[in-house]
Amino acid sequence: MTIKVLLADDQALVRAGFRSLLSRSKELTVVGEAATGDEAVRQARSTEPDVILMDIRMPGMDGIEATRRILAERPATKVVILTTFDTDEHVFAALRAGASGFLTKEVAPAELRHAVAVVAAGEALLSPSVTRRVVQQFAHRPAPVSGDGLAVLTVREREVVRLVAEGLSNDQIAAKLVISPLTAKTHVTRALMKLNARDRAQLVILAYETGLVQPGS
Template sequence: MTDGGAEVAVSLVVADDQASVREALAVMLDIADGITVVATATNGAEAVAAVSRHTPDVVLMDLHMPVLNGVEATGRIKAAKPEVQVVVLTSLDDDESILAALEAGASGYLTKEADRAKIEQAVRTAADGQVVLAPEVQRRLLTLASRRARAADEREEFGFTSREKEILGLIGEGLRNPEIAARLVISEATVKTHINNLFAKAGFHSRAEAVRYALSTPAPAPYRFT
């Protein structure tokens, strides 16, 4: 994360109900270059309160927590402070969990199999406003995006061109601009132009919003962890 060319430390809140995991993450990330852990939380409610106090750049959020689960906490955080990025770090990698987190406003999703370097990079990438998805999550999103391609083709509310729809689908798969350019055999500048156009048409303010729209379905029943 930079400010006028100078490196600025990314402020971070770590939320996990398992003390050993929470403390290990907090120590590991606080000593990482360019990251400062400003608070930890043992449940979703504490995470929301910590964000209210500190307004961090990023929250590293577990999903299965007491009092208030990670999905609900993410929704409250994004409603109150949309500039705060939430990266999910969880053992859950099923479709329902992934979609619930993204729809709540998470801009990243990693499983706890991720190593130290991947977690550090995810925090930095999210702070820069980019989407962060674990490879296994990308594979699931690819399946979901393919399954919903027909429904996406039928949506005309924003007047997307066929190419814009195609690029939106690839964004939904978690691909970055260079990867989209390679897939479609077009220049990265052309990809950026199409993305700017579809963002303007749909009123998207971030890539995370585009991902959620690309994967959107009729409103599901309220999500709950058991």
């Protein structure tokens, strides 16, 4: 199945570079380009992409607001934020808006194509440095009053969500809990369904918002 990709960046050279890199894969096709947030919203409506590579800083409507509007209309669409540094100050806001992860504009060609495929499959792109940015955001917030939002989870599922929030992959979770990677993936999938979360990025947000994980714990 071909994965449809929309490129949203105000720099024509960046869009051209990404289009060239993505075109080398038979599984990926660029269905549109946008130079502003408003244009990205319009293009998302007309091209119905599976994945959007979205720059944060664009004229007029920024990438975060564009992400929020696009996902409100098309929740199945996956948005990957493009940033110059993976410690961008807007990481947390973009995740809250529904972004599935981040890529730096210096990403290697093979990594770019792999990332698009991974996000299209429902996974998230959360590097340890991005996870740390989320932690730093919550470190300056009042402690949550309750974790009742996670009441639908089993004890094991809570444990798995906590490890996801710490930045662990399925394989790392499996090793830590002495279970198979498939079992770890199953727990993650069930947690996503029960919490109505889009992907692992949203699990990280929920874990901190409900107090399941505390900064510095």
